Amino acid sequence: MAIKRLSHQDLCRRLGGVRLLSLDVDGILTDGGLYFADNGLTLRKFNVKDGQGIKHVLEAGIGIAIISAGTQEAIRRRMESLGIPHIFTGVPDKLEALTALCDRLGIDLAQVVHMGDDVNDVAVMERVGFPITVPDAATEALDCALYVTTRMGGMGAVREICDLLVAARRQP
Numbered sequence: 001m002a003i004k005r006l007s008h009q010d011l012c013r014r015l016g017g018v019r020l021l022s023l024d025v026d027g028i029l030t031d032g033g034l035y036f037a038d039n040g041l042t043l044r045k046f047n048v049k050d051g052q053g054i055k056h057v058l059e060a061g062i063g064i065a066i067i068s069a070g071t072q073e074a075i076r077r078r079m080e081s082l083g084i085p086h087i088f089t090g091v092p093d094k095l096e097a098l099t100a101l102c103d104r105l106g107i108d109l110a111q112v113v114h115m116g117d118d119v120n121d122v123a124v125m126e127r128v129g130f131p132i133t134v135p136d137a138a139t140e141a142l143d144c145a146l147y148v149t150t151r152m153g154g155m156g157a158v159r160e161i162c163d164l165l166v167a168a169r170r171q172p
Contacts, residue, residue, distance in 0.1 A: 011147070014130055015168035019111040021057055022098055022124065023158060025068040025075055027117035028134065031154030046078050047154055053162025054082050060169045065101055067094045069120060095123040115161060117141050117153060132161055 026032050029050060035043040054064060065086035066079045072089075079087045091097045094116075102109055110129035114121065117137035125131035125144045133145040134153045142148065149157040 011164060012168040012171045014146075015113070015165055016171055017111055018062060018113050018130065018165060018168070019107045020063040020065060020102070020105070020113070021161070021165060022065045022067055022112055022114040022128070024094075024114075024116040024118075024121055025066060025070055027137070027153045028115045029066075029154065029158055031152065032117070032136075033154075042072055042074075044072070044074060045154060047156060047159070049156050050154075050158035050162070051078075051082050053159035054084065056166050057162045058083055060166045062165055062169065063105065063107075065098065067091050067097050067124070069094075093123075094120060095127060098124055098128075113161065113165070115158065 023029060029046055030044045037043065057064060063086065064084045065088065066075070066084055067088045068075055069091055070089055075089050076087055086101055088097045098112070098114070099109065102112065109127050112128040113130040113132060114124045114128045115132045116125055117134050119138055119140050122140045122144055125141060130147070131145050132147045132149065133141045134149050134157045136152060149160045151157040151160050
C-alpha cells in the first residue's frame with residue numbers, strides 16, 4: 001500500500017471548501033481498543049488533543065458529525081462535551097445517515113471530509129469529497145482514501161486533520 005501524497009498547497013486547496021467533517025469513532029477518535037470491565041462496562045480512551053482540534057474546527061465554522069456503529073452512551077457524552085452538534089450512534093448505514101444530514105444542512109457530499117478506518121466506512125469514503133484514514137486502517141479504507149494521516153487513531157490523527165482544515169480555511 002502506497003500512501004497517497006499531496007502537496008501542502010493542493011491539500012489546502014482541496015480542504016478549503018470543506019463544510020463538514022464526519023468522523024467515525026473506534027479506530028479514529030480512539031485507538032480501536034475496547035476495555036471490558038467485570039461489571040459489564042465497555043470503556044474507550046479519547047485523546048484530549050483531538051478534542052481541542054475539534055473545538056478549533058467548530059470555531060472556524062466547519063460543522064462536525066459523528067457517525068458510529070457503536071452504541072455506548074460514553075460516545076455521546078464525550079461528543080456532547082466537545083460541542084459536536086450532529087451525533088449518530090448505532091448507525092447500520094453510515095452513508096444513509098450522512099446523506100440525510102447533508103440534505104438537511106444543504107451541504108453537498110463533495111464538501112465533506114470523512115475519516116473512517118474500516119469496511120463499514122468505505123461506502124461513505126467513496127462518496128465524499130475528501131476521504132481520510134489512518135495508517136492501520138483496513139485495506140479497503142486505505143485503498144479509497146485521498147489522505148492517510150501520519151498519526152494513528154486515538155493518538156492525534158483527528159487533531160492532524162483538524163489543524164489542516166483550520167489552516168486551509170485561513171488560506172487566501
